[in-house]
Amino acid sequence: MTGTEDEIMGEPVIAMRKVTAELGSRPVLRGIDLTVRAGEVVALLGANGSGKSTAVRTLIGQVPAGSGTVELFGTPRRSFRDWARVGYVPQRTSAAGGVPATVAEIVASGRLARTRFRFFRGADREAVHRALDLVGMADRAKDPVTALSGGQHQRVLIARALVSEPELLIMDEPMAGVDLASQEVLAATLREQVAQGTTVLVVLHELGPLEPLIDRAVVLRDGCVLHDGPPPRAVGQHALPGHDHVHPHAPAGAEPSRTGLLS
Numbered sequence: 001m002t003g004t005e006d007e008i009m010g011e012p013v014i015a016m017r018k019v020t021a022e023l024g025s026r027p028v029l030r031g032i033d034l035t036v037r038a039g040e041v042v043a044l045l046g047a048n049g050s051g052k053s054t055a056v057r058t059l060i061g062q063v064p065a066g067s068g069t070v071e072l073f074g075t076p077r078r079s080f081r082d083w084a085r086v087g088y089v090p091q092r093t094s095a096a097g098g099v100p101a102t103v104a105e106i107v108a109s110g111r112l113a114r115t116r117f118r119f120f121r122g123a124d125r126e127a128v129h130r131a132l133d134l135v136g137m138a139d140r141a142k143d144p145v146t147a148l149s150g151g152q153h154q155r156v157l158i159a160r161a162l163v164s165e166p167e168l169l170i171m172d173e174p175m176a177g178v179d180l181a182s183q184e185v186l187a188a189t190l191r192e193q194v195a196q197g198t199t200v201l202v203v204l205h206e207l208g209p210l211e212p213l214i215d216r217a218v219v220l221r222d223g224c225v226l227h228d229g230p231p232p233r234a235v236g237q238h239a240l241p242g243h244d245h246v247h248p249h250a251p252a253g254a255e256p257s258r259t260g261l262l263s
């Protein structure tokens with residue numbers, strides 16, 4: 001007896017089918033399919049403006065889909081209410097803008113979907129401490145976020161996404177503008193989450209330090225899916241078609257080989 005694809009590969013946690021979206025009457029997503037199954041770690045790649053952030057924002061409902069279907073945990077996104085199961089790390093501007101919130105307050109705000117606005121209990125405070133500890137920021141809990149570096153900001157945003165103990169983590173360029181030390185902390189944090197079975201969709205410019213964690217890469221170009229398959233693990237980003245690459249032993253003045261996947 002053979003099972004269905006879902007029985008064999010696990011239920012999709014994310015299912016986007018033929019999704020279109022417009023921004024300012026400009027078509028930005030032009031019919032994308034994106035499936036992420038439980039326990040998978042999928043990188044969403046593509047050149048600037050290819051629609052990566054828009055795809056993620058459509059998924060969580062910040063941008064309306066023009067057509068197609070979007071499901072989270074098997075539920076149409078419109079009727080999905082279980083947001084404590086989802087941790088979202090937006091593309092970083094700043095954790096709190098001009099608001100003088102503390103690190104702990106920002107992280108605690110990520111717990112609201114789970115507490116449903118009841119009073120915080122000991123378990124919630126422990127979860128905040130645990131999430132800050134995961135990203136190496138427990139000693140900064142009482143500091144204003146305005147006192148943090150870019151990389152520390154990003155760690156706080158990731159702690160905020162982790163504090164509800166989500167099953168699905170969606171991150172938009174978590175490594176952008178982050179110093180090396182913070183990148184290593186973030187990669188280790190993510191490794192731990194993945195080991196615990198968390199499903200991850202991560203928008204990246206390059207696989208970088210997260211490369212060993214990535215099961216599959218979906219590459220967008222001009223709002224369409226150009227590639228959906230295993231990322232080339234052994235040699236990293238440089239092996240992805242489209243990465244301009246001049247071989248070190250190539251004759252001087254040689255043209256980079258371009259296959260156009262990421263550019």
Ligand SMILES: Nc1ncnc2c1ncn2[C@@H]1O[C@H](COP(=O)(O)OP(=O)(O)OP(=O)(O)O)[C@@H](O)[C@H]1O
Nearest residue numbers: 023024026028046047048049050051052053054055
């Ligand atoms: N509010 C908006 N109104 C109109 N067009 C927009 C708006 N926001 C984004 N766009 C355009 O939509 C396209 C896709 O943007 P999106 O941010 O999804 O791309 P991206 O792949 O995430 O790029 P990046 O790597 O630069 O973040 C871009 O051409 C962008 O200029």
